[in-house]
Amino acid sequence: MNNPGTLTAEKRDSPNRNEVQYNGLKNQGATCYLNAVLQCLFMTPKFREAVVSQNVPGDCGQENLLLQLKKLFEQLSDKAASTEGITKSLGVRNVFEQQDAVEYYRKILKAMGTHASKVFEGKMSNITKCCKCGEETKETNTFISILLSIDVGNDEKYDVKNGLKTFFEHSKLEEDDWMYCDKCDQKTETETWSAIDDYPTVLTLHLKRFDFDYMQMSYKKNECCLDVPPSLHNGDKWPKYDLYAVINHRGGYTGGHYDAIIRSYENGKWYCFDDYTVRQTSEASLKNSHLPYMLMYRKGKAVLSHDSVLHPMRILLMGPSRAGKSAVGNIILGGNYFTCGSGSETVTKASMAKTVGKITVVDTPNLFSLDEQSWSREMEKCIELCDPGPNVILWVTPICTFSEQQQGLFHAFRKRLDSGMTKHMMIIFTNGRELKKLGQTINTFIKRSKLSKVVGSCQNRYHVIDIPNGHNYTLELLENLSKMVTSEFTAISKRQFKHCIRRKKFLRRKSLKTLKMLKSD
Secondary structure (H helix, E strand, O other): OOOOOEEEOOOOOOOOOOOOEEEOEOOOOOOHHHHHHHHHHHOOHHHHHHHHHOOOOOOOOOOOHHHHHHHHHHHHOOOOEOOHHHHHHOOOOOOOOOOOHHHHHHHHHHHHOHHHHHHHOEEEEEEEEEOOOOOEEEEEEEEOOEEEEOOOOOOOEEOHHHHHHHHOOOEEOOHHHOEEEOOOOEEEOEEEEEEEEEOOOEEEEEEEOEEEEOOOOEEEEOOOEEOOOOEEOOOOOOOOEEEEEEEEEEEOOOOEEEEEEEEOOOOOOEEEEEOOEEEEEOHHHHOOEOOEEEEEEEEOOOOOOOOOOOOOEEEEEEOOOOOOHHHHHHHHHOOOOOOOOOOOOOOOOOOEEEEEOOEEEEEOOOHHHOOHHHHHHHHHHHHHHOOOOOOEEEEEEEOOOOOHHHHHHHHHHHHHOOHHHHHHEEEEEEOOOHHHHHOOOHHHHHHHOOOHHHHHHOOOOEEEOOHHHHHHHHHHHHHHHHHHOOOOOOOOOHHHHHHHHHHHHHHHHHHHHHHHHHHHO
16 A cells, blocks of 8 residues: 555556656645645756755755755655745745745745746746837846736636737727837827747746625635646747646635646656645546646747758767667667667677668777777778768766776777867766666766766766667757757768877877886986
8 A cells, every 4th residue: 555645656666667656745734835836846857956956055044945945855756745844944924824826836936046947937028119109118027927817707718828819919008008208208109018038948827816806805716617728839939838737726715725737747647736645637637627727838849850950960879888879879860770688798799870861870889898909990980880970979878886997988988089079979878767766866976976077078968868768868869969060070080080090109109219218218
């Protein structure tokens, strides 16, 4: 039987790639509003990674919000957790009084600062235009949510997409609200509108369900139904956004209950986070519902294919034996082009190349078991296979204890070639699920292992993949590689390679000659 507050979708030792476990949060009295927000933030990987990787000031007290969030996220990864440290950090004095979820969403992000909250931040301009002379005034500010007015009654249906479209429509102000135009030197008819200049990674929409009723001098809730759109694309200039989280509210202004419906970034399934309880649900629960209050959308990735990359990629795979080079090649190419094995024996016996669209990948055997002369011949072959030579070199290594031997192989490879070659290199970490077992982020793993200098020499370029679920990483990996390939420039051509070999031989002879002279003296 599972522990209270824990949902286990698959057993931990299951080979099923969809295995996942999520945990609940204790309700201290009426803190469901905070629990819903915290679960949404926890289930936003970029925010969680930013929180975990950020250093807590040494002189901060126990009520520091960053410190408490780090503790909470660590606990929540393993078991059901309590938010007592968070409520103290946020100055919540009465945990039996319900607060507004959106207010605390904004409060947490503001307190966390740009490093953590930038995933939610965008830039929006408010523009006013004089209808007489056409002069425009623009004021740009950062935003973390958009408030959508609800223009239908309780028993009508609200259209979120139309509400978003209305938010950005041009409107003319009433005469009493006309703006003063410096150019016309008078108040003139004024047109106003808003426009997004910098689209956030996560777009948050806040539905204005509560309005002040001046007849009854109290806030009233609009209980209208709506269908939560699974995606948003508001015109040609907008990127596509995909829904991944919804905060629901049932009840009135002074009381009620919040929960969160969130799509897992690990297996794509939907879960309901209701305080201490986590259960699997479906997207159908977001249809014709009067509960949605805050909607969160993640910016979709631009579709990048093997034919649409700007410059041809010629990728050379290097690294220790059984690191997963062939599997990485298959992930990049999007198919089973290289033979992969699961045993202790190396499958790739000779260098070979495969091409899909504008991308060529050269897979290599264990070159580091060869003597220097054989190594040189094999390297020449690799360069010929992707003529005029590779423009990306990927050093593939698994997530494990980074031994001195592996470090030595990397530096030996650098020494045999031009040291400037590392500006064309990226480290690919395979077996990414090991990070979860180690209880570490990739940043922590790099710092604690002997990898800091290796990653640093590659200008801190690295990518983590999990081979069993590898093809889910194809687009993201292609995007990172395309950022490296900005021209036709090669990392190393056949001519450059021969020059490196001659230079190494010359330096070796010179060193031996100097050594003999010293001995004779």
